[in-house]
Amino acid sequence: MTAADHHRPIVESAPATATLQTHWRNEDDTAAFARQLAAQPLLANAFITLHGDLGAGKTTLVRHLLRALGVQGRIKSPTYAVVEPHEAPGLAIWHFDFYRFSDPREWEDAGFRDLFAQAGLKLAEWPEKAAALIPAADLAIHIEALDEQTRHVTLRAHTPAGQQLLQGLHA
Ligand SMILES: Nc1ncnc2c1ncn2[C@@H]1O[C@H](COP(=O)(O)OP(=O)(O)OP(=O)(O)O)[C@@H](O)[C@H]1O
Numbered sequence: 001m002t003a004a005d006h007h008r009p010i011v012e013s014a015p016a017t018a019t020l021q022t023h024w025r026n027e028d029d030t031a032a033f034a035r036q037l038a039a040q041p042l043l044a045n046a047f048i049t050l051h052g053d054l055g056a057g058k059t060t061l062v063r064h065l066l067r068a069l070g071v072q073g074r075i076k077s078p079t080y081a082v083v084e085p086h087e088a089p090g091l092a093i094w095h096f097d098f099y100r101f102s103d104p105r106e107w108e109d110a111g112f113r114d115l116f117a118q119a120g121l122k123l124a125e126w127p128e129k130a131a132a133l134i135p136a137a138d139l140a141i142h143i144e145a146l147d148e149q150t151r152h153v154t155l156r157a158h159t160p161a162g163q164q165l166l167q168g169l170h171a
């Protein structure tokens, strides 16, 4: 360490793994990423938000992730119901889609507060639509479609658990 290092702004010492960028060339890459994510032990209690335009690939990633976690049978997506529960071996999963969420009373009425307090994996599309109610995500996955098949992906950790998840993906 040189004397000049002492004068560096503190922001530079933030962990380099707080964000991770990647590309998916096609849906096979998306599936491979889902398998990598599924292999992270910390996923079992994680809250992950999925960001991106309509058709970016949020649900597609969730479906590959659910399969990779061992969810069998037909995988229903939340459409009219805001949340769809799933069971993987030894793991409860809730897949939220807040796209049509408009009434804040539904948060309490549908028991979302209790649900977020439970153990299990929570995944949420369109968290922006419930921004005032939703807890902070461990990991935010931003998906941007570059063309029909290619996706630019940014992962951002917002909690220590999220950072550990990112480090696991990075390794
Ligand atoms: N690399 C890729 N990753 C994910 N999806 C891809 C990829 N390449 C092509 N696709 C296609 O893009 C579409 C993504 O649709 P999907 O329903 O997952 O989007 P979404 O982000 O959930 O949209 P919405 O906001 O409407 O819920 C699917 O038809 C999927 O097959």
Ligand SMILES: [Mg+2]
Binding pocket: 058, 059, 060, 097, 125
């Ligand atoms: Mg979707």
